Amino acid sequence: xxxxxxxxxxxxxxxxxxxxxxxxxxxxxxxxxxxxxxxxxxxxxxxxxxxxxxxxxxxxxxxxxxxxxxxxxxxxxxxxxxxxxxxxxxxxxxxxxxxxxxxxxxxxxxxxxxxxxxxxxxxxxxxxxxxxxxxxxxxxxxxxxxxxx
Amino acid sequence: xxxxxxxxxxxxxxxxxxxxxxxxxxxxxxxxxxxxxxxxxxxxxxxxxxxxxxxxxxxxxxxxxxxxxxxxxxxxxxxxxxxxxxxxxxxxxxxxxxxxxxxxxxxxxxxxxxxxxxxxxxxxxxxxxxxxxxxxxxxxxxxxxxxxxxxxxxxxxxxxxxxxxxxxxxxxxxxxxxxxxxxxxxxxxxxxxxxxxxxxxxxxxxxxxxxxxxxxxxxxxxxxxxxxxxxxxxx
Numbered sequence: 562x563x564x565x566x567x568x569x570x571x572x573x574x575x576x577x578x579x580x581x582x583x584x585x586x587x588x589x590x591x592x593x594x595x596x597x598x599x600x601x602x603x604x605x606x607x608x609x610x611x612x613x614x615x616x617x618x619x620x621x622x623x624x625x626x627x628x629x630x631x632x633x634x635x636x637x638x639x640x641x642x643x644x645x646x647x648x649x650x651x652x653x654x655x656x657x658x659x660x661x662x663x664x665x666x667x668x669x670x671x672x673x674x675x676x677x678x679x680x681x682x683x684x685x686x687x688x689x690x691x692x693x694x695x696x697x698x699x700x701x702x703x704x705x706x707x708x709x710x
Numbered sequence: 711x712x713x714x715x716x717x718x719x720x721x722x723x724x725x726x727x728x729x730x731x732x733x734x735x736x737x738x739x740x741x742x743x744x745x746x747x748x749x750x751x752x753x754x755x756x757x758x759x760x761x762x763x764x765x766x767x768x769x770x771x772x773x774x775x776x777x778x779x780x781x782x783x784x785x786x787x788x789x790x791x792x793x794x795x796x797x798x799x800x801x802x803x804x805x806x807x808x809x810x811x812x813x814x815x816x817x818x819x820x821x822x823x824x825x826x827x828x829x830x831x832x833x834x835x836x837x838x839x840x841x842x843x844x845x846x847x848x849x850x851x852x853x854x855x856x857x858x859x860x861x862x863x864x865x866x867x868x869x870x871x872x873x874x875x876x877x878x879x880x881x882x883x884x885x886x887x888x889x890x891x892x893x894x895x896x897x898x899x900x901x902x903x904x905x906x907x908x909x910x911x912x913x914x915x916x917x918x919x920x921x922x923x924x925x926x927x928x929x930x931x932x933x934x935x936x937x938x939x940x941x942x943x944x945x
């Protein structure tokens with residue numbers, strides 16, 4: 562008799578916890594789903610094409626620094642940020658770049674569009690998930706498998 | 711399973727603890743040796759070596775919370791004192807781990823990104839995890855009776871479980887400054903084998919240290935309660 566009673570209690574507690582946990586995770590899911598655009602840290606150049614009223618709006622754009630586009634002109638860094646769909650954004654930056662900003666490497670620029678040119682106030686280098694020593698790259702280059710610069 | 715009282719678990723872990731700490735010290739020494747002689751990353755230079763402490767502690771801070779959450783569920787459903795004591799002794803370790811993750815991560819972030827801290831999804835959810843650990847500890851010590859404290863803290867731990875997939879998958883669900891996972895990813899690890907082996911040795915070293923640390927805290931809590939109980943009986 563006692564065992565049956567205990568099992569009932571355990572079942573009750575289990576269902577109670579399940580309901581609490583389910584409600585809480587559902588609410589977190591709904592919050593994060595409706596705030597999707599706010600949680601995203603940056604937009605890609607492709608997303609900008611479909612956005613309207615971007616002039617003078619403060620935003621972050623992320624992508625790769627386009628190859629052969631990084632130049633130092635009249636005291637400003639000028640480069641293009643490009644994504645996988647080959648859409649790009651022209652960027653001007655007047656301060657010192659972080660050490661690890663290079664062509665064909667990830668970058669995030671923070672600022673606003675003025676006359677279709679992105680005037681960046683903050684530039685961050687975005688590192689990708691690849692880690693390897695120089696010797697491994699030399700080996701890949703020998704085998705002709707290396708796709709970086 | 712529920713015949714395991716806190717006393718039995720404490721004495722079992724206590725009998726194994728000397729081997730665990732020995733194994734941990736060996737693994738950590740080997741990993742320090744490996745890290746010193748490892749070739750630098752082609753792009754980041756020497757600063758990538760922060761990874762060998764940042765990634766193991768990050769995995770552990772998530773894993774500890776998972777164990778804490780599961781033992782809180784078991785504790786609440788089956789009223790098991792062992793499960794409650796497991797959760798109670800894990801949260802300080804988890805807090806320290808998540809602080810190490812945040813500090814090493816921001817040092818690496820300044821060297822690589824050019825900023826100590828940004829409010830992207832991964833960094834923010836990790837900070838929330840650290841705050842949940844802190845809240846768990848505060849709840850545990852803000853009640854006079856430890857049964858009440860265990861109940862309140864367990865509810866927090868179970869609710870906090872929702873944060874775990876957010877921390878883990880934030881880099882896949884939203885765009886973040888933090889890079890995607892390099893080891894636990896679809897298509898295999900994106901690092902060379904010498905880095906991966908060093909990372910795993912370092913992880914198991916810190917993991918064993920965590921178990922040793924956990925068994926010590928668990929033992930202390932059990933012994934403290936024994937003393938309190940005998941005091942009550944004597945009064």
